[in-house]
Structures are given as C-alpha cells and as structure tokens.
Amino acid sequence: MDRQYYLDLAARGVSFPIGTDLVLREHADHAQIVNDGRRLGQVIDEAARRYRTPLAFPLMDLMIEKADLLHLAGVHGVDPDTFHFDTPPDEKLMAKLESNLSSPPGVRLQANIDAIRYIAQETDLIPVGMCIGPFSLMTKLLADPITAVYIAGTGMKPEEDPEVRAVERTLQMALMVVLRSVRLQVDAGAHAVCIAEPAANKAYFSPNQLEAGSDIFERYAIAPNRRIRDLLRMRGADLIFHCCGELTDMMVQRFASLDPAILSLGSSRVLWEDARILPKNVVLYGNLPSKKFYSDEVITLEQVEQKAQELRQKMRQAGHPFILGSECDVLHVPGCEQTIRRKVEVISRGG
Amino acid sequence: MSQMQALCDAIQTGNRNEAKRLTQEAIDAGLNPQDILDKGLVPGMYAIGEKFKRNEAFVPEMLIAARAMKEAMAILEPHLVKAGIQPKYRVVIGTVQGDLHDIGKNLVAMMWKGANFGVIDLGTNVPPDKFVAAAREHDAHIIGLSALLTTTMPAMKETVAKVRAAGLDKVKVMVGGAPITREFADEIGADGFAPDAATAVDVALRLVA
Numbered sequence: 001m002d003r004q005y006y007l008d009l010a011a012r013g014v015s016f017p018i019g020t021d022l023v024l025r026e027h028a029d030h031a032q033i034v035n036d037g038r039r040l041g042q043v044i045d046e047a048a049r050r051y052r053t054p055l056a057f058p059l060m061d062l063m064i065e066k067a068d069l070l071h072l073a074g075v076h077g078v079d080p081d082t083f084h085f086d087t088p089p090d091e092k093l094m095a096k097l098e099s100n101l102s103s104p105p106g107v108r109l110q111a112n113i114d115a116i117r118y119i120a121q122e123t124d125l126i127p128v129g130m131c132i133g134p135f136s137l138m139t140k141l142l143a144d145p146i147t148a149v150y151i152a153g154t155g156m157k158p159e160e161d162p163e164v165r166a167v168e169r170t171l172q173m174a175l176m177v178v179l180r181s182v183r184l185q186v187d188a189g190a191h192a193v194c195i196a197e198p199a200a201n202k203a204y205f206s207p208n209q210l211e212a213g214s215d216i217f218e219r220y221a222i223a224p225n226r227r228i229r230d231l232l233r234m235r236g237a238d239l240i241f242h243c244c245g246e247l248t249d250m251m252v253q254r255f256a257s258l259d260p261a262i263l264s265l266g267s268s269r270v271l272w273e274d275a276r277i278l279p280k281n282v283v284l285y286g287n288l289p290s291k292k293f294y295s296d297e298v299i300t301l302e303q304v305e306q307k308a309q310e311l312r313q314k315m316r317q318a319g320h321p322f323i324l325g326s327e328c329d330v331l332h333v334p335g336c337e338q339t340i341r342r343k344v345e346v347i348s349r350g351g
Numbered sequence: 352m353s354q355m356q357a358l359c360d361a362i363q364t365g366n367r368n369e370a371k372r373l374t375q376e377a378i379d380a381g382l383n384p385q386d387i388l389d390k391g392l393v394p395g396m397y398a399i400g401e402k403f404k405r406n407e408a409f410v411p412e413m414l415i416a417a418r419a420m421k422e423a424m425a426i427l428e429p430h431l432v433k434a435g436i437q438p439k440y441r442v443v444i445g446t447v448q449g450d451l452h453d454i455g456k457n458l459v460a461m462m463w464k465g466a467n468f469g470v471i472d473l474g475t476n477v478p479p480d481k482f483v484a485a486a487r488e489h490d491a492h493i494i495g496l497s498a499l500l501t502t503t504m505p506a507m508k509e510t511v512a513k514v515r516a517a518g519l520d521k522v523k524v525m526v527g528g529a530p531i532t533r534e535f536a537d538e539i540g541a542d543g544f545a546p547d548a549a550t551a552v553d554v555a556l557r558l559v560a
Contacts, residue, residue, distance in 0.1 A: 081451055082476075146454065147418055150365075150411040203454070206411040291501050297534040331502050 001126075001191045001238050006261045006283045007321050009054070013312075015324035016053035017290065017347045018060060022340065023047040025332035034059070035107050037114020044115055045123050051348040056125040058112060060196055060242075060329035062132040066140050068109050069177040072100040084143040088166035089173060097173055101180050109181065113188045120189025128240065129185030133197030134224035137174035139204065142166055146204055153209045153216035167220075175224045182228055183235075192238035192261060195228060197221065198328075200255075201245025210250065222254050229258045240264065240285075244328040249277055256282050267291070267327040271311065275320035283321040287311075290326035293343040294336040304343045354380075355390040358423075362395025365415030367422050370395075374423040384430040388467065392427070396420050396465035400549030410454065413548060417461035424464065438469035440559050443485045444495035445473035447506040452499035455528055458548035459495060466552045468493075479506070479513035486514065486522050492559050495551070496541075498528040507531075508539040515540065523558040527551060 024030045024043050033039045040058075048056045067080040074096050075083065105113060112130070119127040132140075139145045148163035158165040182193050200221035210217055229239050241255055244266030255263055256278045263282050265271065267289035275284060288307055292299045308324060315322035330344055354377055361369035370392075377387045399416040402408035442463055446456045453475045460470045471489050473481060486494050494514060498507050511524050525543040526536050536544035543558050545551035 144414070146411050147414050150415055153411075203410040206409045208407075208409065208412065291530050292532075294501050294504065295535055295538065297538045298532050331500075333502050334505055336505075 001236070001261075003238070003261055003281060006238070007281065010283045010321035010323050014053060015308075015347050015349075016048075016051040016055070017288075017326040017344045018057050018329040019051055019326070019344055020044055020047040020057055020059050021329055021331050022337075022344065023050060024059065025337075034061070035111050037111040038118050040111050041115035041118025041122070044119055045125060048125050051344075053348075054124075054126050055128050055192075056119045056123065057128050057194065057329075058115060058130040060130055060194075061108075061112075062136065062140075062196060062198075064108050064112060065132050065137055065174075065177050065181050068106055068181065069097065069137070069141070069173060071106050072103060072177065073097040073173065074100075083141075085141055085166060085170060086143075088162055089169045094169060094173060098176060101176060105181075105184060109184070113184050116185055116188040116190050126191050127189045129182065129188075129190035129193035129237075131178055131181045131185065131193060131195055133195045133200065133221075133243075134171060134174040134178045134228070135204075135221045136197050136199040137178060138167065138171040138220075139199040141170040141174065149204055149216065149220060150206060150209065152220070153206070153214040155214075171220060171224065175227060178224075178228060179231060182231060186232070186235045186237045190237060192240050193228075193232060194240040194242055194264070195225060196242045197225065198243055198245050200243055200251065201247055202251075203245065205251070207248050210248070217251065217254060221251075222257065225258055229260075238262075242328075244287075244291075249274075253277055262323070264325070265327070271322065272314035272318040272320070275315065275318040275322075278320070280320065283323055284315070285323045285325045287327045288325070288343075288347060290328060290330045290344070293330065293340045294333040296339055299343070301339075301342050301346070304346050308346050354382075355387070355394075358387070358391030359395040359398065362392055362416055362419050362423065363398045365412065365419050367419040370419040370423040371426060374426045378426070378430055384427055384434050385436050387427055388431065392420055392423055393465050393467065396462060397552075400462060400552065403547060404549045410458070413458055414454075417458060420461060420465055438467050440492045440555075441469040441471065441489050442493040442495055442555065443471045443473060443482060443489060443491045444497070445477035445482060446475040446497045446499075447503050447510055448476055448478045449506050450498050450500050450503035451475045452497075452528075455499065455548065456495075456497035459497065459527065459545070459551045462548045462552050463495075463555060466556070468555065479510040482510055483513055483517045483519065486519055487517070491522055493523045493525055493543075493555055495555075496524065496526045498526075498531060501530045504530060504535065511539045511541055525551065525554060525558065 116127045148167045152164045158168045205217045238261040240262040241260035242264040246268045262285045264285040267287045358373040523542040526541040527545045533544045543554045545554045
C-alpha cells in the first residue's frame with residue numbers, strides 16, 4: 001500500500017485500540033467463533049467499526065503459529081501451550097517441517113486466513129494480518145531460551161553448545177512457519193501484517209551484552225524479521241511491527257531499521273522521546289498502559305484521560321506521525337469488563 | 352582472592368563450571384557446608400540481585416547466575432543435609448492458574464533458595480487448591496504467587512481468598528509479576544508484594560521476621 005496512507009491516518013488524528021478480543025468475548029460462543037473464519041471476520045469488522053478505525057486488526061493470538069509449527073513438524077498429541085523441545089530438533093524433524101510447509105493450515109490458522117478474506121472481500125476496511133515474530137515464537141518452543149540466547153551472545157557456536165543449537169534450530173523453524181503464515185495472510189488479502197515480537201526485549205537480550213558489542217540482537221531478533229519485511233515488500237504489503245516489552249533506545253532504532261509503516265511500542269517507552277530517534281515516515285502507535293486497565297486501583301479513568309491528552313499533545317509538539325492506541329491488544333479480563341471498556345473508549349473517542 | 356570470594360564471583364558472573372569446581376574444592380577442603388552457602392553462594396546471588404535492582408544487571412545475567420547457583424547447590428545440598436542443616440523457613444511458590452509463564456517465578460525461587468529458604472516449586476498453571484494443599488502439607492511460612500498476564504490476575508485474587516478461607520492464618524501470601532502492583536496486592540489482600548526477584552528476598556524476610 002502507499003506509505004502515505006498511514007501518515008494521512010496519523011495526520012487525521014485517528015486513534016484506536018487493538019480491541020478485537022474485547023468484542024469477541026462479548027459473544028457467548030467465542031470459543032467456536034475463533035475456528036470459524038467468516039464469523040471471526042464479522043467480529044473483526046465489528047471491532048474495527050466500534051473503535052472507528054479503517055484498519056481491521058485480527059486477534060493477537062500468539063499461539064497460532066506454534067500450533068501450526070508442531071503440526072507441520074509432526075509433533076502430535078501434545079498441548080501446544082505447554083510443549084517445549086527438550087533437545088535440539090534434529091535434521092530429520094526440520095526436514096519434515098520444511099517438506100510440509102505447503103500443507104493446508106490447521107483449523108485456527110485457516111480461520112484467521114478466512115477472516116482476512118472476509119474483511120478483504122465483504123467490507124470496506126483495510127485487512128490487516130497478524131503473526132507472532134520468529135524470535136518470540138522460538139522462545140515458546142524452549143523451556144529456558146533466555147540463558148541460551150545469552151550464551152549465544154557470548155560467541156558460543158551451535159556446534160559447541162546444545163542449548164545454542166536448540167535456539168538456532170527452533171529459530172530457523174519458527175522463521176519458516178512465520179513466513180508461511182504471512183504468505184497465506186497476504187494471499188488472503190492482507191494489505192499489512194502486524195508482526196508481534198514481544199520477546200525481543202531487555203528480558204531476553206542483556207543490554208550489558210549488547211553494549212559490549214554482541215551482535216546477538218541483530219542476528220536473532222532483527223535478521224529474521226528482515227526476511228519477513230522483504231517478503232511483504234515483494235508482495236506489496238506493509239509491515240506493522242509491535243513490541244510491548246521493555247526496550248533500549250538501540251532496540252527501538254533496530255526495529256525502525258525494518259522500515260515498518262507503523263511501530264507499536266509498550267507503555268514503558270516515552271514516545272515523544274522515541275520520536276527524536278526515529279525516521280519521520282514511521283508512524284508511532286501506542287502506548288496507553290492498557291495492561292493496567294483492568295483495575296481502577298492501578299489506573300483510574302481520569303489518569304487514562306490525562307495520559308491520552310499528554311500523549312497527543314507531546315507527540316504533536318514532537319511533530320512525529322502518531323496514532324494514539326493501546327500498548328498491546330486489550331485482553332478481556334473476567335469480572336473487569338466494564339472498567340476496561342470505559343478506559344478503552346478514551347482511545348476511540350478521539351481528541 | 353579468597354576461595355569464597357572466588358566462588359561468589361563465579362556465581363555473580365554465571366560461570367557455572369568455575370562455581371561447581373570451587374564448591375567441590377571447598378567441600379573437599381573440609382569447609383563447613385553452611386559457610387560455603389553463606390559466604391560463597393548466597394553473597395554471589397545477593398550481589399547480582401543488588402545490581403539488578405540498580406538496573407546494572409538484567410534478567411539474562413540473573414538467570415545465568417541462578418543457573419550457576421543451582422548447579423553448585425546440587426553439589427552442596429547433600430552435604431547440607433548430611434550436616435543436618437535445614438532451611439529455617441519454607442515457601443511454596445507457583446504461577447497462578449491459567450498462566451504458563453515461569454521466568455519470574457523461577458528467578459524468585461532461586462533467590463529464595465539462595466537466601467536459604469526451603470522452596471517448594473509447584474510450577475505453572477497452579478490451581479488455588481493446590482497452593483492451599485501444598486502450604487498445609489509443608490507447613491509453609493509463605494506462599495508466593497506469580498502472574499505475567501493481566502488475564503490471570505483474577506486467579507491470583509481467587510488464590511488469596513482460598514488461602515484465607517482455608518484458615519491458614521500463619522501463612523503469608525506474597526505476589527509478584529509484570530502486571531502486578533502494590534495497589535493490586537493490597538486490593539486482593541496479599542501480605543507482601545515484590546516488584547522484582549531481588550526484592551522478593553527482602554520482603555520474604557520481613558514477612559517471616
């Protein structure tokens with residue numbers, strides 16, 4: 001899509017949360033809807049209209065590609081939520097995954113794809129895809145990826161250490177599956193794909209190690225996402241990049257090097273300060289602390305309003321293209337529906 | 352540099368091979384196992400914890416140190432048991448029901464072990480009743496609840512309520528995790544809140560004092 005589209009959205013003062021989960025959970029049969037592409041598409045449509053955004057964001061369900069990966073690799077009879085590889089996946093398993101990449105998607109991924117197709121064919125909204133980033137997917141495949149990433153950052157090679165080998169092989173598998181998911185979503189009509197890479201942050205990459213000169217962030221977090229960016233470019237679709245983790249300035253700058261149309265950051269970042277280190281053609285999105293919306297003790301409606309006003313004002317002063325939004329997808333929290341909804345409305349109310 | 356200082360440094364820098372070697376050497380030299388723990392291992396974890404609090408060290412450095420500590424402890428533990436050295440306090444820890452994240456919980460467990468608490472780790476996705484049963488079975492002084500997701504915070508509230516309803520009056524409940532705040536801890540009636548793993552030791556010691 002024309003990059004100017006996103007800049008114009010920002011210039012028009014459009015603001016919206018990523019709130020599809022909230023709308024989905026209002027439906028009693030939400031567990032069935034996520035497996036039914038047409039109905040899921042209708043919910044995405046409903047969410048986009050409620051929050052007055054032309055961008056139809058799907059659910060940020062970061063387990064879909066993990067389930068797909070296990071299915072393609074022939075790892076059956078396990079709970080995808082809890083499964084971890086105990087040993088580095090062997091060549092045979094990786095080859096099996098690769099040879100199955102053209103197999104039909106599983107139910108949940110297929111529903112996502114069909115939902116995008118519904119938005120593309122039956123609404124006037126801009127269909128947006130959604131996919132976990134390869135690094136974050138890798139972290140879900142291993143029990144203790146942080147230590148292994150740190151060891152790799154010391155210069156340890158896969159052939160020298162089984163933990164590093166496990167990280168590199170699962171990252172390779174993750175990239176294959178993410179590229180497949182992105183390709184399928186673009187084929188279904190996604191004009192942009194949001195890559196959610198929440199694990200590419202200070203908990204997984206030591207700022208001390210990076211400052212000492214390690215290239216581990218570049219190798220593990222950025223290079224695989226560059227492959228995705230290149231695929232999107234080739235297919236004429238845009239990258240929306242999301243990371244709500246705690247970040248250093250360097251990490252934010254490296255994300256911007258992927259040239260996303262929109263960069264979505266968590267509430268730990270001061271966006272008007274980030275605006276100084278980012279190119280002006282990258283729209284900043286965020287970053288109201290939506291993970292805290294569940295409780296009025298933690299953050300009141302008035303505080304959300306003040307923060308929204310401050311963000312709008314300071315981003316205007318910074319002169320950086322900006323869309324006010326949530327720091328992540330706003331999740332339904334049982335028993336807290338009303339308080340969350342009131343605060344989310346602050347975002348979609350505009351200003 | 353003294354042997355204990357070297358062990359402390361090995362833990363702090365996460366040099367597990369050196370930590371294991373020095374622990375074994377200290378045992379072979381006939382040092383008191385309690386001294387090895389108190390003067391070598393614990394100060395190493397404490398030092399990295401303090402750096403973490405000051406933002407001079409980060410989760411990866413904490414984990415790499417915790418791993419060195421764990422492996423050194425595996426060598427030391429039989430000798431502690433043999434010498435009849437038991438942890439003074441017992442804690443039950445787990446990630447609440449519906450939440451599968453364990454990094455924060457593991458770090459706190461390791462810090463508590465380092466401070467010589469007996470730790471019963473129930474893992475992730477732990478139902479409230481399991482916390483209650485484990486606290487009762489092990490006569491725990493503290494129950495530690497971890498949650499990473501806002502969506503699982505109600506499970507934390509439910510667990511605190513179940514502990515209270517079970518009449519475990521002497522058991523203190525501590526909560527922590529990325530979305531948890533002191534306000535939330537107060538709201539659900541927890542006895543303590545720790546914003547990070549290093550602080551969890553201070554808070555636990557305060558609660559059992």
